[in-house]
Structure formats: C-alpha cells, structure tokens
Amino acid sequence: MATEDVDDYFVYDTRLASFHAPQAVATKRRTSSANSRAPKALSWPHKTIQPTDMARAGFIFQPLPSNPDNVSCFLCNKALDGWEENDNPLEEHLRHSPECGWAITAAVEAELGEYAREDPRDPLMREARTATFADRWPHENRKGWSCKTKQLVEAGWKYTPTIESDDMATCTYCQLALDGWEKTDNPWYGPASSKPSAS
Incomplete structure (x- = not known):
C-alpha cells in the first residue's frame, strides 16, 4: 500500500468505500492454469458483518487470492481474515492488536469493555489518542x-x-x-x- 493510500484511509468514507467496490487482488506470476482462473477483483463476501462496522473499527478491505475477506487497519496495519458470522470487528481488532490507538479510542466511543471506564489522563489513553494523529495534524x-x-x-x-x-x-x-x-x-x-x- 502506497503512503498516499494510507493517508487517504485516515478518512472514514474512504475506508468504507473500500468495502463497496470490488478490490483488485494482488496476484503472483501465473505458473498454472489454476492461477489464470483466479479472480482479478473481489467484493466483500459477508452479509452479516457490515462494512460500516469494519470502517469504524479502522479496517480497509484488501482481499488476497487465498484470503478473500482480508482486511487491515489503516493505523496499526494489522491484517485479519477468516471472519465469522458473529464477529464484532472492533472486538477482533482489540483482540489481535490491543495497542492500536484507533481501536482503543473507538472502544472508548463504543463504551466497549474496560476502555470506557479508563481515566482519560491515563498514559495508555493519551498514547492511543496521540497515535491517531500520526504526525498528520x-x-x-x-x-x-x-x-x-x-x-x-x-x-x-x-x-x-x-x-x-x-x-x-x-x-x-x-x-x-x-x-x-x-x-x-x-x-x-x-x-x-x-x-x-x-x-
């Protein structure tokens, strides 16, 4: 992902748009007829996991041939795939990347778990908010x-x-x-x- 693409994904609407349009799939050099039949673009495959929830949790849709539901966080770059029907994107983000500033601040806003009760002056909370600025203010x-x-x-x-x-x-x-x-x-x-x- 190019730096300018990452900058674009700081914007919620741009993250959301990544789930609404088919995404180009990175492919390796074709070495077999199976690869030549691989899709060139994939759409978000899940009906029960809403793109709005994915984008709010900080995710961008970036499918791979072997992982058609792959997403990654615009801030911490954590990639996740293998989504299941009842998965909560924000909870999964926190489970797999517990120090991501975006996930932590989103958890506070969503009043999720202990995050909503953390003291705003706590170093973890300050670091999380600082991370969202990512030297882009x-x-x-x-x-x-x-x-x-x-x-x-x-x-x-x-x-x-x-x-x-x-x-x-x-x-x-x-x-x-x-x-x-x-x-x-x-x-x-x-x-x-x-x-x-x-x-």
Whole structure:
C-alpha cells in the first residue's frame, strides 16, 4: 500500500468505500492454469458483518487470492481474515492488536469493555489518542498556534479528517467533532466559531 493510500484511509468514507467496490487482488506470476482462473477483483463476501462496522473499527478491505475477506487497519496495519458470522470487528481488532490507538479510542466511543471506564489522563489513553494523529495534524508546525497535537490529546481529541476537512478532530468522550481550527483556539473549548454550539 502506497503512503498516499494510507493517508487517504485516515478518512472514514474512504475506508468504507473500500468495502463497496470490488478490490483488485494482488496476484503472483501465473505458473498454472489454476492461477489464470483466479479472480482479478473481489467484493466483500459477508452479509452479516457490515462494512460500516469494519470502517469504524479502522479496517480497509484488501482481499488476497487465498484470503478473500482480508482486511487491515489503516493505523496499526494489522491484517485479519477468516471472519465469522458473529464477529464484532472492533472486538477482533482489540483482540489481535490491543495497542492500536484507533481501536482503543473507538472502544472508548463504543463504551466497549474496560476502555470506557479508563481515566482519560491515563498514559495508555493519551498514547492511543496521540497515535491517531500520526504526525498528520495540519497545524502542528505552525508557529504560535495553540492547537497542537499535544494540547488536543490532553483535551481528549483524536484526529478524524474527512474528505472536506483535513483538520477535523473528534472528542473521544462526547463525540463532538470540530474543524476549522484557528491560531488562538483552545483545544479545551474547540474552534472559536464553534464555541456557542459546542457549549
């Protein structure tokens, strides 16, 4: 996966789209007639495991000839396949990649297990939120700006860019999503233009 593809997959809609269109299958050099009959593209094969749940859990659909339901996390790169009817994508993500920042913050939002009761100031929670920014926060290197990654993380935000906004951040604890951050914005209160509606 190219770096620009990974950047695209930070956006929920792009992850979701990977499940709705047939995905090209990486193939090896053809050495037999069996390989020549292998599909060139595969669609998400499961009816009971919803693409929305997969994308919310951080997964991208990346089928392989031998693993037609292979997915991988856009952040931790953990690949999983062999999905079963009653699997919960977020629970499986946490089971196989318990330190993934995206999975941890999604578990807090979903009030899943002990994660919902963790102290937001706990180092594990701060590290998880920091991981979601992955050195991609567009205002990080702007001189004099108050809304840097460290301050956003301390205030409970995670990075959730959209197709329309590269500076969208979402509170892990109340799910308030804000963009349009400006130089003097305080992460504890959000962007100035959003303060009246955010209170």
